[in-house]
Amino acid sequence: MDVIELKDFLSLVQYCKQVSTFFGESKQAHIANHFDKSGENELGSLINKIKKTIPISSVMSETHLVDSTIDLLFSIEKANCNSQIHNLYLDYVDKVINYSEEFSHHVPVSGIVVNFPFVIGRIKFVPIHDGYYEYMQNYSDRIKSASDVSSGGIINHLTNEATKKSIGKSIGIVEIIGSLDEGSILALDLVRQALEVLLFLIRPSIRLPFIHRLMLRTGNAMSEITMIALGVSNESMHLNQTAISGYLEYTFDVNTQQYFEGIIPERINDIILASPSTRTDFEKSILYALHWYYEGWHADLPRNKLLYFTIVMEILLKRSSEYAISRYISENAALILETDPTNRISFSDKVRKIYDLRSKIVHDGYNDVEMEEIVFSESVAYQLINFSISISDEIKSTKQFRHYLLTLRMQRGSE
Structure with missing residues (x-):
């Protein structure tokens, strides 16, 4: 998979929501507790293994960990039995370990490489592509009609005028979709949740470098996602919550963005x-x-x-x-x-x-x-x-x- 489009990334979240209750009040504690107690949850078991057993030896291998983890999760989504999932995981471990060994002798050539890694491998958001607007609107319709969505969940976001107003001012997803509608609000919420999933997979010491790479690869039109990622990961670029809110509420000149x-x-x-x-x-x-x-x-x-x-x-x-x-x-x-x-x-x-x-x-x-x-x-x-x-x-x-x-x-x- 050379390119992971935004709609595919969002589908990852929906899969994760099906296999565990990812998005409770205390997210990280809730997830960890769920995985510890759920031995039959294959995804939970795999993520625990990813967190505890994969050796990380360099900036490049950390980048590859992100790449391979995403590939693994997408493959798991398509797997239909435990044996397939197990084989996918073994292949994943083999790829990551081999990659780590291959690049372990590399020494970063400057402080910029250490502090500001740019490579993000296969992650590439495609902000605007054919059929995206239609996809999000249809997806919104399906979510609204789903009987298993609780009244306290995302539907409230779709109907909350205050939420619409604040998100409507923001850069990022709203501009990408092109208008303030239910699809745009849903997309923003799903991206937030997707980042919660992805950042939970990454050990704390490499979250900030990952966010830097995400920022550079997505561009200013997607900077809102970067700021969401900062909030989700609870790590600071010396920007407090007020500054983050101000950043999200400012709309760049769309012509400049394009x-x-x-x-x-x-x-x-x-x-x-x-x-x-x-x-x-x-x-x-x-x-x-x-x-x-x-x-x-x-x-x-x-x-x-x-x-x-x-x-x-x-x-x-x-x-x-x-x-x-x-x-x-x-x-x-x-x-x-x-x-x-x-x-x-x-x-x-x-x-x-x-x-x-x-x-x-x-x-x-x-x-x-x-x-x-x-x-x-x-x-x-x-x-x-x-x-x-x-x-x-x-x-x-x-x-x-x-x-x-x-x-x-x-x-x-x-x-």
């Missing part, structure tokens, strides 16, 4: 693992930008988050001494990220506002930074990273990049 499909190019792995002596100047700038993007995520103070994300913009947009930095950064960010000419000026103004805040922070000690401003600066930084990686095969130096921007400006100036 410029990128939300998947970081696979070429990032080549850049990270390459010898420092063979990296081009442009590739090095991408790694520097990734470092500061990572620092932005981990910064304690909102003002520092914004500062670090603006550093990413400066690194990637190659400041020219001929222009004021705020003008140069804002105009080029808009040129690259906003494909609709009618929206380009307003986008540039938003970026310039971020730079005005940056100056106030640096020179005046300004502290009153809003979550909306942090989220927008993170969005711009993230998408510029995407863009830079996507052109890194052809662009090798600052000079080439400036020529590229000039050419792009001439092309889009005629739009």
Whole structure:
């Protein structure tokens, strides 16, 4: 299975709900207690084995554990007898152990590899694909008509106007489905539950690296899932619940989102693992930008988050001494990220506002930074990273990049 589409990932949750009561009040304790007492629950038994017996020796093997675990669960869903499940598990153990041994001699080439692993293997959300809207609406109808859904369960979410209002403001699933309807609310709830299942499989020390990979692979259009994952895993990127709520309630510019499909190019792995002596100047700038993007995520103070994300913009947009930095950064960010000419000026103004805040922070000690401003600066930084990686095969130096921007400006100036 090369791609796990969102609808398939959601079906995993439904399977898990059939074999055990996954989603009680005290989720982790409830799950663990259920598995300990249910010797005949094959899925529970397998997950316990996964948690207790699989050796983990490197970042790469941890990534492979996630891949293989998901493959295993999907295979179990299709199995129709205990012997098939047992054989699937043995094959899984063999794959994970062999993979761990194969890569155990690898030493990460930089701190970025250790702290910010990018590879996520087979997990690839496909945010928009043919038939998805219809699928979710039909799925919602089936759930509503199911006789075994309790009155206190997900149906309340479908009819709760307050829930609709709060979810309707959010990025992620609502935007992917395209409108605020019962299907979108159901999807958001199921994704939350799916992440509860998946994160429970992963030992605590690798949950945060997994969330980083999930964030990078899904893109800003799916950032809500990242924030849900943070809440589910009870691990912190120094974002409290208020900040998370603010993040979820802010809606990015949809036109900007659609410029990128939300998947970081696979070429990032080549850049990270390459010898420092063979990296081009442009590739090095991408790694520097990734470092500061990572620092932005981990910064304690909102003002520092914004500062670090603006550093990413400066690194990637190659400041020219001929222009004021705020003008140069804002105009080029808009040129690259906003494909609709009618929206380009307003986008540039938003970026310039971020730079005005940056100056106030640096020179005046300004502290009153809003979550909306942090989220927008993170969005711009993230998408510029995407863009830079996507052109890194052809662009090798600052000079080439400036020529590229000039050419792009001439092309889009005629739009």
